[in-house]
Amino acid sequence: MKLAASFFIALLWPISHSTLAQSFDHQVKVNVINTGDIFEINASFKTPLNNCDAYRYLTDYAAAKKISGVLESEVTRKSDSVAIVNRTIKESILFFSVTVKTTIEYTELPFRGTDFKQIAGDAKMFKGTWRLKQDETGTTFVYQSFIEPNTIVPNFIISSYIKNELQQQFLEIAKNSLTNNSKAYLACN
Numbered sequence: 001m002k003l004a005a006s007f008f009i010a011l012l013w014p015i016s017h018s019t020l021a022q023s024f025d026h027q028v029k030v031n032v033i034n035t036g037d038i039f040e041i042n043a044s045f046k047t048p049l050n051n052c053d054a055y056r057y058l059t060d061y062a063a064a065k066k067i068s069g070v071l072e073s074e075v076t077r078k079s080d081s082v083a084i085v086n087r088t089i090k091e092s093i094l095f096f097s098v099t100v101k102t103t104i105e106y107t108e109l110p111f112r113g114t115d116f117k118q119i120a121g122d123a124k125m126f127k128g129t130w131r132l133k134q135d136e137t138g139t140t141f142v143y144q145s146f147i148e149p150n151t152i153v154p155n156f157i158i159s160s161y162i163k164n165e166l167q168q169q170f171l172e173i174a175k176n177s178l179t180n181n182s183k184a185y186l187a188c189n
Helices: 003-009 018-021 051-058 061-066 155-180
Strands: 029-035 038-047 070-079 082-093 096-109 113-123 125-135 138-148
Touching: 038 061, 038 155, 051 096, 051 113, 051 138, 061 070, 125 155, 138 155
Parallel strands: none
Antiparallel strands: 029 038, 038 138, 070 082, 082 096, 096 113, 113 125, 125 138
16 A cells, blocks of 8 residues: 555655754645545645745755655656656555556656646546745645556555554655755756
């Protein structure tokens, strides 16, 4: 079941902590809707990052290698606004060790977010969006995805796991945005 949550979270970044990250209220919200075999995940969290730094953080695909369970996160550029990311994830589900491979195409919308879709991999279907919404106190990351897992694990178990684990996972991603931001990014135009 951790596989399903890791599949979503593997789109992102390494996990670490900082004093500022621990004191900022990230206002994490997660909602999971299960319709038949498809899961819709809607989430959001707040960071004090400006829009430029938030966008750079969002599109730092290679950093996902530092996430627990992510064995590989290789990025190839198809164009200035399209990245292909090959990921290999190894997770334990119940008593089994499962390795998942996926290739995700990200279409970047500079300083607004990304659209993504699995173009090859172990899920039957995986697609979604990230959007950035800046206000006077920082940037809110808004996530929406649809996934149809290709697994024998019953959907009610997957749904329960996703609902219980994603809140914490998105909080960790939000916290990491502050520590990852120390990375030297190119200037925004």
